[in-house]
Amino acid sequence: MKEEFYIVQESEHNSLVSKAYQKRGFTESESNDAARFCSFASTHGVRTHNALKAIHLDELFGSGNNGCTPGAEIEVIEKNFEASEIWNCNKKLGQSVAYQAIERCIELADKYGVGQVSVDNAFHYLWGGGYVLDAANRGYIAYTNCTAGLAEVVPFMGKHPTLGTNPHSWGFPTTDSIGFPIVIDWATSVVAMGRVQQLKREGQPLPKNAAVDENGDPTTDPEKAAYLVPFGAHKGYGMALINEILASFIGGSLPTLRSREIPEGEKRTPSFYFQVIHPDAVSSEAFACGRNQQENVRAVIEDIKGHGNENIFLPGQDFAEAAARTKEAGGLLFSAAEIAEFNHLAEQISANPWDIQALPKFDK
Amino acid sequence: MKEEFYIVQESEHNSLVSKAYQKRGFTESESNDAARFCSFASTHGVRTHNALKAIHLDELFGSGNNGCTPGAEIEVIEKNFEASEIWNCNKKLGQSVAYQAIERCIELADKYGVGQVSVDNAFHYLWGGGYVLDAANRGYIAYTNCTAGLAEVVPFMGKHPTLGTNPHSWGFPTTDSIGFPIVIDWATSVVAMGRVQQLKREGQPLPKNAAVDENGDPTTDPEKAAYLVPFGAHKGYGMALINEILASFIGGSLPTLRSREIPEGEKRTPSFYFQVIHPDAVSSEAFACGRNQQENVRAVIEDIKGHGNENIFLPGQDFAEAAARTKEAGGLLFSAAEIAEFNHLAEQISANPWDIQALPKFDK
Numbered sequence: 001m002k003e004e005f006y007i008v009q010e011s012e013h014n015s016l017v018s019k020a021y022q023k024r025g026f027t028e029s030e031s032n033d034a035a036r037f038c039s040f041a042s043t044h045g046v047r048t049h050n051a052l053k054a055i056h057l058d059e060l061f062g063s064g065n066n067g068c069t070p071g072a073e074i075e076v077i078e079k080n081f082e083a084s085e086i087w088n089c090n091k092k093l094g095q096s097v098a099y100q101a102i103e104r105c106i107e108l109a110d111k112y113g114v115g116q117v118s119v120d121n122a123f124h125y126l127w128g129g130g131y132v133l134d135a136a137n138r139g140y141i142a143y144t145n146c147t148a149g150l151a152e153v154v155p156f157m158g159k160h161p162t163l164g165t166n167p168h169s170w171g172f173p174t175t176d177s178i179g180f181p182i183v184i185d186w187a188t189s190v191v192a193m194g195r196v197q198q199l200k201r202e203g204q205p206l207p208k209n210a211a212v213d214e215n216g217d218p219t220t221d222p223e224k225a226a227y228l229v230p231f232g233a234h235k236g237y238g239m240a241l242i243n244e245i246l247a248s249f250i251g252g253s254l255p256t257l258r259s260r261e262i263p264e265g266e267k268r269t270p271s272f273y274f275q276v277i278h279p280d281a282v283s284s285e286a287f288a289c290g291r292n293q294q295e296n297v298r299a300v301i302e303d304i305k306g307h308g309n310e311n312i313f314l315p316g317q318d319f320a321e322a323a324a325r326t327k328e329a330g331g332l333l334f335s336a337a338e339i340a341e342f343n344h345l346a347e348q349i350s351a352n353p354w355d356i357q358a359l360p361k362f363d364k
Numbered sequence: 365m366k367e368e369f370y371i372v373q374e375s376e377h378n379s380l381v382s383k384a385y386q387k388r389g390f391t392e393s394e395s396n397d398a399a400r401f402c403s404f405a406s407t408h409g410v411r412t413h414n415a416l417k418a419i420h421l422d423e424l425f426g427s428g429n430n431g432c433t434p435g436a437e438i439e440v441i442e443k444n445f446e447a448s449e450i451w452n453c454n455k456k457l458g459q460s461v462a463y464q465a466i467e468r469c470i471e472l473a474d475k476y477g478v479g480q481v482s483v484d485n486a487f488h489y490l491w492g493g494g495y496v497l498d499a500a501n502r503g504y505i506a507y508t509n510c511t512a513g514l515a516e517v518v519p520f521m522g523k524h525p526t527l528g529t530n531p532h533s534w535g536f537p538t539t540d541s542i543g544f545p546i547v548i549d550w551a552t553s554v555v556a557m558g559r560v561q562q563l564k565r566e567g568q569p570l571p572k573n574a575a576v577d578e579n580g581d582p583t584t585d586p587e588k589a590a591y592l593v594p595f596g597a598h599k600g601y602g603m604a605l606i607n608e609i610l611a612s613f614i615g616g617s618l619p620t621l622r623s624r625e626i627p628e629g630e631k632r633t634p635s636f637y638f639q640v641i642h643p644d645a646v647s648s649e650a651f652a653c654g655r656n657q658q659e660n661v662r663a664v665i666e667d668i669k670g671h672g673n674e675n676i677f678l679p680g681q682d683f684a685e686a687a688a689r690t691k692e693a694g695g696l697l698f699s700a701a702e703i704a705e706f707n708h709l710a711e712q713i714s715a716n717p718w719d720i721q722a723l724p725k726f727d728k
Binding site: 077079081082083084086087088111112113114115116118120121141154155156157158159160162163170172174182184186216231232233234235236237238239241242244245246247248249250251252253254255256257265266267273275277278279280281282283284285286287288289290293296297299300301303304305306307308309311312313314315 | 441443445446447448450451452475476477478479480482484485505518519520521522523524526527534536538546548550580595596597598599600601602603605606608609610611612613614615616617618619620621629630631637639641642643644645646647648649650651652653654657660661663664665667668669670671672673675676677678679
């Protein structure tokens, strides 16, 4: 049966989400950042990382559990590297930090061609792909990685989970070439723990080589699956390791302590890394056949998608297609189950629920 | 049967390799760069990318086939981005270009915290891992990628090879922490075409999901394998795409034309991208338990390798172990077959062959 979606006005959504964050102690500015970013995720069809997930995360690991401090101020750590900044964000809300970090990276990239912001004492920023997509929409090449909240992933050839699902996200400003930004954005585990739990509920087997049991032995049984496995054997393991190593240079501590009870003197916070590159700062200006940069990017992508490959998927295409649906609907799209959850949230904070009977359906 | 290795003095090796390059028309400086880098690869056990491979590549795609121009000069393209440079290297020898690019990135990183050099009109640089390992040995975080010579890889869900094997290489200065630099360095295909050819000679099947036949259908039969497949499904495909997209911003043209016959006005050259980060420029200086940065990196790696994971492999460990063997041997290690090939090369350029009877064996 086709899932039905209801159309919720962005302003309604943002008002509810901002109110929920303010109720949790966040400032108006932080709460608006959180709402804006959740709306951006929902606009792009990212149902695993919407406002419901964001608030759930804040409860489990954030302000509900001393992992995030409402109203915290970002301290810039003084260094003499002109294209780089290091921030102690003092466990400030991840969405506010990430928005500001990308903004600062863009300013640095405008001057230096490349700019980086490294963030210590971070809290979850929800969806790394969103920040690089935002930067790519504005014409920049952007990259971010972070250490995930929990160590759930077993290193290649290992037995025990000592790595996070550690995502990487790259965005490229290809809108003038192909109509949308290329966004390469994924965790370094084959699947997320949420997927394991979903398959467990549904009584379905896991994909092969996605999880191991408590002894570190491979299993496709979601009842036995205890830990996750990196994608692509030693190659995905290397990608997961990059985030941990970079975090260890920034200020992050032991992965197995992250978001958990810690001994005196230890740290349990994730780290963020952001980088933006100005596309003019990598351009030789000497493109074949007199093409300009965007025409050249288009020609290369058309070549990759040619020769019988017309039906291949370009990363970021799914986000663009979802954004087009959102635009056509004239509002954010949520299922009946999601709306019920939003209404449960509204009830908790004494806000007005959404009347599902009155919400228009989107049938395309 | 255990393979036997003979010890060749580095000076002997470099003298022969430099002479071979000079015979091919390269300047003394280029030839010495080529010899030094091949020696560095052999020191670190990289048998797939040694001097024999380098000269073979130069014959097939380089100065032997108008893909590389001996004595070419690098032109710096003037831009106003202070931490970035763009070079037209005019098909200069890849090893010389890469050595200079990493050097320039290090200077930029010393001042700006991060520095990048993008290179248009490039020729093969042999082994990206070597340059980032070199930078990591000198205390820097380094990254490089390039577009591979030929489009041999079929995009995820595609039929036709329109991507290179497009490697990525990251190096981290972890020697003070764990005794060697972490180096994450691999192609984005499951296997290289050389591996397919080797298994074909040996009559052995390919790993699953590593290759497709001429129709784009999966095969493990090396006789039928025509094209390669990215590692890790859509995730490895995304990694391969990064190199093509970045190259398209730099100045690279259609992947399917690379290193092949091209129509008038087209380009057939790969592109390089280099980036170096100063580790102080990402450091919050606020490490747990009063640790300094290198102590913190060590603590994180020990945590990852703890808890039953003591036997896991750290990327770069294989290079470090090979370098230790080379040091113990007091010279570069080559098999009898490799020495025969070096002697064939010596014969071609009228140099003295190595007397295998007189070479000491390394038996450890």
